[in-house]
Amino acid sequence: MNQAQLAAGSRVIIWLRRLRVMTQKEILQLSRDKVLLFLVLYAFSADIYNAGSGVTLQLKRAATAVHDLDHSFASRELMGRFQPPHFSIIGEVANEAAGLQLLDRGTAMAVIAFPPQFQRDLLRGRTVTVQMQVDATNSVLGFLASSYASEIVGEYSLEAGMKRAGLSPGAQLQAPVVLNDYRVWFNPNQRDDWFMSISELLNVITAFAILLPAAALVREKERGTIEQLLVSPLTAFQVLFPKIISMTAVILAATAISVFGILQPLFEVPLRGSLMLFFAVTMLYVFCIAGLGLFIGTVTRNLSQASMLAILTLAPMMFLSGVWTPPEAMPALVRYAMYISPLHYYVDASYAILLKGAGINVIGHSLVGIVLLGGLLFGLGLWRFRSQFA
Amino acid sequence: MNLRRTVAVAHKEVREIIRDRLFFSLAFIVPAVLMVLFGYGLSLDVEKLPLAIIDRDGTSMSREYAHRFIDSRYFDFKGYSFSERDLEQPITDNLIRAAIVIPEHFQKDLLQGRPAHIQTFIDGTFPFRALTAKGYAIAINAQITADSLASYLAQTSGMSVAEAAAVFQPVKLEVRYLFNQSLKSIWSLAPKLIMVILMISPPFLTALGVVREKETGSIYNIYASTLSRGEYLVGKSVPYIVISTLNVLFLWWMATGLFGAPFKGSFVFFLLSSVLYVTCTTGIGVVVSVLVRTQVAAMIGTAIFTMVPAVLYSGVLIPISSLSRSAKLVAYLLPGMYYTNIVMGTFLKGVGFSALWRDVLVLLIYAMLLFSIGYAFFRKRPNS
Known part of the structure; x- marks a missing residue:
């Protein structure tokens, strides 16, 4: 060197x-x-x-109040589908103002209202409208609540329609429906x-x-x-x-x-x-x-x-x-x-x-x-x- | 407490702040810049989700199915060209976040009155985005199913398509969004941004105040003076509270003027409770400053104890109701949550003191508590 x-x-x-x-x-x-x-x-x-x-960004047991003007079997059946994990029913309100008050105070996140004669109209083949008021102060949860509710009501509606069209709900497999199979990758349970x-x-x-x-x-x-x-x-x-x-x-x-x-x-x-x-x-x-x-x-x-x-x-x-x-x-x-x-x-x-x-x-x-x-x-x-x- | 001495300390502090040009301008620039960036950039609306469709049927019905997604504003169609085998690659690469596979015989099955199967793949890396995307897909799919059933029934029974459609949708859900009717997230976001920015900025302004004097040794002037502890701490914080109050006004103007957020409540009530809030966040900085010995520790401590919770536990990105018990505890320990109730109340709901007095009271106690802690731990005769 x-x-x-x-x-x-x-x-x-x-x-x-x-x-x-x-x-x-x-x-x-x-x-x-x-x-x-x-x-x-x-x-x-x-x-x-x-x-x-x-932190969980999922809709968990959203407090939901019911304003039921019909008190029929049909309205109770549809209401019964608002179940945990996404929803939990906290009770009934007597009028619209009481529902709004619950929303105002943040006690309830959503209020679902059934019109009078909900069941009768349904059986007579008329289109009935169920109203849902969502506290959207938080946009994400507001969206999820309305999205899950639409899913629940849609399913109920479809079943009722099939029944009326003479197809039993179980016969869904024999009707031209589009079944979508969802797979979430990398985090299948959305943890x-x-x-x-x-x-x-x-x-x-x-x-x-x-x-x-x-x-x-x-x-x-x-x-x-x-x-x-x-x-x-x-x-x-x-x-x-x-x-x-x-x-x-x-x-x-x-x-x-x-x-x-x-x-x-x-x-x-x-x-x-x-x-x-x-x-x-x-x-x-x-x-x-x-x-x-x-x-x-x-x-x-x-x-x-x-x-x-x-x-x-x-x-x-x-x-x-x-x-x-x-x-x-x-x-x-x-x-x-x-x-x-x-x-x-x-x-x-x-x-x-x-x-x-x-x-x-x-x-x-x-x-x-x-x-x-x-x-x-x-x-x-x-x-x-x-x-x-x- | 002697007012003249307090004013003298405040006067000295103001001089010091104004002479440090860069610091002084940053005190106003930082909140404004954050407001613009977050206001425009932060959106929890899941829209334009990059989507790929693999159409193995290639019929008019499968194309129609695909188009329901392509035309939706929630999805951003990236092409048919992906092959099913390596779908994982573009999803891993963030090129697409969802994919729909339409199998062969899609049209044939539907025309013959049999169910058709679709597969949807969603990237679950960001769970709430995956959930929302799934929600959109379910809604679109439900609509298509109803249409398909209606046209099938119309064909087999001789009804008109409209009549048949009514049969399959006897119950409709009408959703009304309260407090934020258009679900525009900027409306609910802008008021919360005021809260979060005023949670980040004031502590950083004050955190170095006391500890800097400790490190440089100028604090001995204070130790040796006739100033009492209370006079010193109050005089030291007042200029920063004034700066932050000016920022409150500026941010309020940005929220309503720039972002068009509605303001339904009383402005005086809003302003007074905002002064209380910035007193709290300034107080956090004072406490950190009194407790630590070095400026570096003060700076990093403030970052860890205010910035991180501001992101997670303030209710801006994640609603407080979605927090677990331990995280809720953090949220309850911070002043931000109470102030969120006040800004949301005054901006969106138009409620006032009668509905929000509890939150105001909590902030008042909070501010007093912080200054008591600062008072208790600030020693004019240090141990070492």
């Missing part, structure tokens, strides 16, 4: 050693803030558990806890990946310790990169805790795909999004500014990640804003790996999205940092 090679070799060794020392410093700093560590643990365990176990716990995990990862680096950088600026680092022989990259390495390590460890401690044992999330792939994608994502945190850190002078800027980016990312509103339902402008959010790609990739069992070939384009956007953000953060201090 000649002189030049030796020199180059030792330069690499020194470079790596500096990186290691700085990484150790960052990890030490993180581990000394006990409140912070508690927050990490809380967010990745109790918070995710609460989100997963706490909300699978969906919610994964969504919450991804949100928590995002929050920490942006906030931790931004805070770490701004704190050094505020305290002036950044000047010490800059007069040392470290390059800008060597100052920034260890921050990201250490925080990625902390976030990945916490993610492992919540996947193996919460998602798998408590919610039985199927974890169909390769966990290696999931953690690799997560690492890549955290790296990238940390670039955004660093960028925030460079444009702000104190933590108050940084935290306002952080929620300006974080809150839209969380609300508009595509989990709640699918991209196809957003107006074009907001949709484009969503396409530049790395979380959108990470959400797609994570659900695909964990629930759908997708491999790297399927999530390819999400991966490209994460890498491109992340690379851009990271480069931007580094460039801002350099131009500010070097």
Whole structure:
């Protein structure tokens, strides 16, 4: 080995050693803030558990009142079909005003009204109308209530019609009806806890990946310790990169805790795909999004500014990640804003790996999205940092 | 409590806020931007669901069946070209979220008076979306079944199609949506957005207030001064409550002007209870600030304890009634739920103090409790 090679070799060794020392410093700093560590643990365990176990977006035992002006066998029979799990009858009201009052107070979610002579008209072959008033303060549940009610009434109506047409209801199989067989893939029982716990995990990862680096950088600026680092022989990259390495390590460890401690044992999330792939994608994502945190850190002078800027980016990312509103339902402008959010790609990739069992070939384009956007953000953060201090 | 000293603290705080130009402008920009983004982007209406149809029958009736879905605004038809074997691929890839398979003999079965079978596949990754999509599909399918029965009966019995249709639909359900008659989600969303944005933004404004002085050491000026704890905390929070109240007005204007949400209640009542609400959320920031030692912990703590619950437990995306017991507890512990009743009441229902006094009372107690906690834990003589 000649002189030049030796020199180059030792330069690499020194470079790596500096990186290691700085990484150790960052990890030490993180581990000394006990409140912070508690927050990490809380967010990745109790918070995710609460989100997963706490939410059901299904219509469960919607309180339904009846306003029955007929009191006939037919009206009671139809009413009897409004059963749990979707509905539960809470009783009868004497008049319309009483029904409205129940809706006003939120005691009832729906009131169903039968007209007088419901049974007689039905038997005489007239079309009768049943009215349903739904509290649609919450649009999703309002829709589901009316949708299930239509299904129940439709079925009853069809049976009554068949009877009248001389076909016995059991003879449905002999009539030209269209039977639709529904199969829901990947989450056959529509378990909300699978969906919610994964969504919450991804949100928590995002929050920490942006906030931790931004805070770490701004704190050094505020305290002036950044000047010490800059007069040392470290390059800008060597100052920034260890921050990201250490925080990625902390976030990945916490993610492992919540996947193996919460998602798998408590919610039985199927974890169909390769966990290696999931953690690799997560690492890549955290790296990238940390670039955004660093960028925030460079444009702000104190933590108050940084935290306002952080929620300006974080809150839209969380609300508009595509989990709640699918991209196809957003107006074009907001949709484009969503396409530049790395979380959108990470959400797609994570659900695909964990629930759908997708491999790297399927999530390819999400991966490209994460890498491109992340690379851009990271480069931007580094460039801002350099131009500010070097 | 000495008013002059309190005003002096508030005055100093205002100076500090206004001199920090970026922070000062962000205090107003953040709520407005969030309102625009959420107002336009957040919608729980399931519409334009990407759908593929595999028509293996290829007859006029199967095409008519397909067209009922294609023409519906709830579905966005992506083509016939998918093959049944690898339907899983485009669904995994999010290219489509539902697929309908029409088997061979579809037309033949129906014409001969036999039931025809259809298969529908729905992506269940996001359960509430899958449920809604299933609801749409069931409704469309029921309509087609009724039509098919009617035309069959018309053929066999000699009735007209309209008469036959009446036979098969003797009972109709007429649904009226109350409080939000068009089921336009922006109407119910806009008032709730005011609640959620004012749950996120004020705590972040104040959370760093006290702890920053602790970290920089300027708090020793306070320790050494004649200021009492109460004067300091109140003086410190008032400017932020004023900023948030201005934001309330601005957000109210956006909700009614920009998004066209109806406002049926009393504006004075709305404004007063809103001031109470932002006092509560500002108080959360104050408490965090008093309890933690470092700014980083304050910032992240506020994010975890306000932003995350704001997404999940505030009733914006998920109705409170759909929460389990433990999650409901979180919802009851946050001021957002009570304020939701107030905004929904004043915006959509047009009810006032007589119907909402309980919520106002809870907010009042809440605010007093928060400031008492802040008062109890803020020591002018720190232990260490």
